[in-house]
Amino acid sequence: MARRGETLELAVLGLLHEGPMHGYELRKRLNLMLGWGRVLSYGSLYPALKKMLRGNLIKEVVPSGPQSRRQRIVYEVTPQGTEEFARMMSDVGPSAWEDDTFDIRFRFFSSTDMEIRLRVLEGRRSRLQERLDRVQRELSMTQAEVDRYAAELQRHGVESVEREVRWLSDLINAERGQGNQPVLPVTSPETPSTSTST
Amino acid sequence: MARRGETLELAVLGLLHEGPMHGYELRKRLNLMLGWGRVLSYGSLYPALKKMLRGNLIKEVVPSGPQSRRQRIVYEVTPQGTEEFARMMSDVGPSAWEDDTFDIRFRFFSSTDMEIRLRVLEGRRSRLQERLDRVQRELSMTQAEVDRYAAELQRHGVESVEREVRWLSDLINAERGQGNQPVLPVTSPETPSTSTST
DNA sequence: GTTAGCATGTAAGGAGTTACATGATTTT
DNA sequence: AAAATCATGTAACTCCTTACATGCTAAC
Known part of the structure; x- marks a missing residue:
């Protein structure tokens, strides 16, 4: 049923599946994909991360090096997080093709x-x-x-x-046609306006 | 400075300048312009109308006919409303070229x-x-x-x-070039991707 | 050693949605 | 006369932003 607000969670889980990251870094990447103009505020991100921590979807990574370069908190996905991510990605309801959500789902298409x-x-x-x-x-x-x-x-x-x-x-x-052709999708040099008259 | 939340007010004032309307009708028209997918809920519209009534930007129209066909409440713009609309339209700050706001401003360009x-x-x-x-x-x-x-x-x-x-x-x-050419703007059949290399 | 920017967080509040609630009018 | 749809409204809640607050680290 994809309650609203899962959007951010989905994006964060997706990004963390590409490697551990701290909040600041996450925000930068989110801003590059989220709605193409909007910027996500810390006031949204950090509480969301806290919530996901509590829900055991992500966990803090203990930096392996001796001098920890403390201050930044690096997160990584837990097994539950991976499970939840998979569930969300395969939960195709109407909200999946909403403007905001669609882009994020598409961005992580490789995982489905x-x-x-x-x-x-x-x-x-x-x-x-x-x-x-x-x-x-x-x-x-x-x-x-x-x-x-x-x-x-x-x-x-x-x-x-x-x-x-x-x-x-x-x-x-x-x-x-996947499997036959090279899957690089299109880049057609603009279909010459195939008459879209009423 | 265009505080957030003026967007809806601007749209409503703009529409009402094209003729008196009741809320239900306003919503239908707003849905056609607002963000191309979003629908505005009554929970947003009616309180906004109430607020504009209180602020004397709009007023209820008394239906002239004998049998009033009551129930729907038709609004029209007051002189203050016209003034405020003009102020908003000429108040060109950064928010004026934000995704949401731009479309609405453009829609009412004829008024500036x-x-x-x-x-x-x-x-x-x-x-x-x-x-x-x-x-x-x-x-x-x-x-x-x-x-x-x-x-x-x-x-x-x-x-x-x-x-x-x-x-x-x-x-x-x-x-x-306004005045020289016919101002029907463009409809160019797609500029053939003028190299946008760095 | 002080400025700039990295990094994290919280509290208050805005703008809108959902869900609920109700009644009038038109259609069947 | 029942069903559909027009029409208005409210209350609770959600998600997010703004503004504030703080400390570390790198550069100059």
Whole structure:
């Protein structure tokens, strides 16, 4: 059911699976992936880490060297953490193709199997398709007086979403054709606007 | 200084300037513009309307017809509301080119003059450019082991932001060349990836 | 040795969601 | 007349940010 707030946990567990890290470092990496603009504050991160410590998902690493270079607290994943991460990744509910969550799941796709990946990609795609349909429908009703800038914003928005749909479709094909072709997914030099008229 | 939370107020005032509306209707329109996926809950909207009522930014409209078709409460903007809206729109601070806020400001660009519009567009553009630079810089450092999916996500992200930068540039040019050309801004069939190497 | 930036943390508060609760109007 | 959906509202809670507070370590 993926309660809200698992997003950060998922991201942290994913990153820690790539190696032990301290909070400050985690934040830097999270900021690179989280929503492309947002920055995560310490006020969110540290309490979350504390909570995960209490839940035994992660544990503090005792630095092996003699002089410990104390102060920074390095975390690593516990077996329970690994289990929980796997559970979260394979728990494909509607929230998995939400804007925020999708990126994080995608980022850690290597940790799941193709079946899950396909379900997430396809879920995301139909979610976007729904949005397009909804806007298109809504647009044909309000048609009357349209502000110039409002219209331009709609146009650009629709185009962006259509673009992401194409991206997802390419990825889905790549996953399906996996084994035959080189799996480097796409980088198509922009599909030349395959008529998207109503 | 645009305190956070003015976003919704701005959107509501903007919409109400296009005509009186009741809350339910407002929500529908807000959902079409707000963040392209998010839906605004009543738990946000109605308290916000109450607050704006108290602040005299909007007022209830007494339905003119004889049988009032009661139940829905139609709002319209007060002179103070118009004033406040103008103030907000011309208050161009860093928050004006934040993801959420930018779209709403753009949506109501018709209500401001070119000077403001240009400042918002240019601000947004440099904000995006900063992001790109930051990622590019960060990317050259972490270069080591890159996960396939992580890399693909980065690639797609960078491409999307670059795309938006081009869009903004076109709009800026359209604003500047305003009066000469027909101002319908662009719809360029995808600039063929002008090398964005370091 | 002092400034700059690394590193961790907490408390208060904002903005919005969920869930709940209710009643009117339109459709079937 | 029942069901659907329009329409408004409130209370509790969640997630996150801001602002504050503190100490270590590296550079100059």
